[in-house]
Amino acid sequence: MEQQKLPNSTLILIFGIVSIVLCCCYGVGVIFGIIALVMAGKATKVYKENPELYTGYKNVTTGKILSYIGIALGAVFLGYVIYMYATYGIEGMQQMNEERMRELGF
Template structure:
């Protein structure tokens, strides 16, 4: 019997890579791709567990799952960082460079 590719094996790998690469986009886009990649990887793992001899491409699924987990962690850290920055300098200063510089200088002076 000929082996067939696991469904979405390549897509899972691509989503894992995208979740890491897009972690600099405020963490939201990469978080979405990471979660979707992880869900698809879990489904593919369950399909593979039923009959491993029937499917190929499980290495892509494992690697994609690992990359998705790394991407989710990185994106959560980025989201926490941006929430922390917004709590320090405020949302209104995010659009005004001078106000942002002033608030950051005030924050750094208060730290000393």
């Protein structure tokens, strides 16, 4: 019997990459990472039932790893942002940004 590509294997890999790229976008990367992990769980279950029928399982495992990394980086960034707002407040953050913009000549 001819092997077929595992459903959503490429999409899982893409979502894993996007979760890392967007990890500093206030939680967007975390959302993509979680979606990729859910899809990877379903794809893994399908693959484990009949591994000889499917190709592309390496994309799923790579996507899972990238999703974990993206979620971790996103969580660290969100923690940093929460810490900064709790420490300096909104006004303090705005002042810091204005000072940086002046230093850069904007």
